[in-house]
Amino acid sequence: xxxxxxxxxxxxxxxxxxxxxxxxxxxxxxxxxxxxxxxxxxxxxxxxxxxxxxxxxxxxxxxxxxxxxxxxxxxxxxxxxxxxxxxxxxxxxxxxxxxxxxxxxxxxxxxxxxxxxxxxxxxxxxxxxxxxxxxxxxxxxxxxxxxxxxxx
Numbered sequence: 001x002x003x004x005x006x007x008x009x010x011x012x013x014x015x016x017x018x019x020x021x022x023x024x025x026x027x028x029x030x031x032x033x034x035x036x037x038x039x040x041x042x043x044x045x046x047x048x049x050x051x052x053x054x055x056x057x058x059x060x061x062x063x064x065x066x067x068x069x070x071x072x073x074x075x076x077x078x079x080x081x082x083x084x085x086x087x088x089x090x091x092x093x094x095x096x097x098x099x100x101x102x103x104x105x106x107x108x109x110x111x112x113x114x115x116x117x118x119x120x121x122x123x124x125x126x127x128x129x130x131x132x133x134x135x136x137x138x139x140x141x142x143x144x145x146x147x148x149x150x151x152x
Contacts, residue, residue, distance in 0.1 A: 005092075013043035013054070019063045028109050030070025035063040036077060036103075042085070051095070052087040058101050072126065074108040081135070091143045098138040105131040 006014055017039045025032055041057040059080040068075050081101025088095045111124040 008042075008044045008052075010044055010046065013041060016040050016042070019065065026075075026107075028073070028107060029112070030068045030073035030109065031075055031107065033066055033069065034075055035066045037061045037063040045084075047089070050089045052089055054085045054087060056083045056085050056097070056099055058082070058099055060101070060103050070109070072108075072110045074106075076106040077104065078106075079104040079132075083137075088143065093141060093143055095143070096138075096140050099136075101135050101137070103131075103133040103135055105133075107131075 008014065017037060019035050019037050021035055026034060037060070039059045039061070041059075042054045043057075045053045045055050047053075057080065060077050062075055062077040079102040081099055083097065083099030083101075085094050085098075086096040087093070106128070107130075108126055108128045111127050113119050113124060
């Protein structure tokens with residue numbers, strides 16, 4: 001959703017940032033509530049009749065509003081990608097979109113003691129993991145007038 005109409009010259013663009021939850025909850029102490037920040041940079045490539053073609057650059061980051069909540073827990077989100085979107089100038093909506101991107105999640109967290117096992121003395125140590133998600137997002141939208149005549 002855009003906040004207002006935009007007059008974008010060829011080669012110009014705009015940026016949109018949204019914060020969304022992860023598709024599934026991270027079950028790591030202190031990371032249960034982290035959210036993903038997605039920034040999209042749109043650049044107008046050309047206008048073809050009543051359609052405008054935009055290049056779209058996507059970047060991922062950890063939302064600064066939801067940092068890890070447990071001591072010693074670190075979460076770094078990165079990555080991004082590029083794609084293309086087509087905007088219908090008559091109807092004011094994006095009609096098609098296709099973006100391929102890579103989302104990386106690097107996590108470092110203290111190990112938890114295992115129940116029923118003798119624990120070594122000192123701190124339990126930390127574990128590191130890296131998730132790499134290759135994401136292809138695409139969509140087509142058909143827009144038609146439900147009543148009345150089409151406007152030229």
